[in-house]
Amino acid sequence: MNKSIRNILTDLEHVHENLLSLSDDIWLSIDHNDQEALNEGVAFKKRYNEKMIAFGKLASAISSLVQEYTNIQIEEHQVEPWTSPRESRDRFIKDMDKIQPHSLDESFTYKRPYGFVLEDQGYKEIVTWRRVYELFLKQLAAKSPDTFTALCENPDYHSNRGNPTFSQDPLKLRSAMPVTDGIHAESNLSANSIRDLMKRLLETFGIPETEVKIYLREDRDAEE
CATH class of the missing domain: 1.10.287 (Helix Hairpins)
Structure with a gap:
């Protein structure tokens, strides 16, 4: 059940x-x-x-x-992050090397995520793009808390009508997703909208796009 x-x-x-x-x-x-x-x-x-x-x-x-x-969560397995030590990182890479990596220049419409790597940390056993986005944001927030907090007032993350992408007031968002204590992100987004925001955020945080790899569930299933 x-x-x-x-x-x-x-x-x-x-x-x-x-x-x-x-x-x-x-x-x-x-x-x-x-x-x-x-x-x-x-x-x-x-x-x-x-x-x-x-x-x-x-x-x-x-x-x-x-x-x-x-008491049942959407993610069947706990997301497996890696950082140092090297043994954990190497084990993750060995597992993911069987799967074709994708860049943020591709379309992810109607595709399912399996995992991703951002800089020196990776995740797998992911089933939704919302979860990819959540983990991506949490890592950025941990990397540079001040830059992340400033997103709430950054005009680059407001629509032409002034609607925010990040806010300390969840009522200002259509579908607020808590990221850190006090900061929420809009999560009513398609896969490609999430992709576009990830690219913009990488530029804001000074991270090259080459530091991100996306792994898709259909590629992973094809290897099994």
Whole structure:
């Protein structure tokens, strides 16, 4: 029963992520030089986004309720980070070397994460892009707390309408994900939106994109 519950919770998160990716796909398919098509697309996007915000909140509430009652988490295995000592790092690399690494220049629409490496730390046994983003942010926050805190006021992380990507007030975000004590991140994001934010954050923190490798579940499953 535990496995079934965990699979359902994971499927719920995957449906949410796929719906966000579908929105990206539809928007990119619109001929932006066709004014009529563009107007129809903007109207669709507005309605779709409103429904997605409502669905995201409901899905999150259901997931949290089930996890609290059953004490079953979405991640079946504890995420395995490595730093020093070298033996732990080498063991991780040996395991992940069987899987093709991907860069942040690729599209991750409708794809599933398995793990990632950022600088001198790696993670595996991940099942959602939200979890990838959460761990990525936590590592940046640990690396440079002051820079991370400053993201809340950084204009590069506010939309044209002034909506923040990071905030100390979770009510200012559509779907607030706690990262550190007092700082939340917007998590109502598609896989490619997360990718784009990761690239922007690397630039902000002065980290080369080559310091990030993404591992996909379909590549890992193909090796088994």
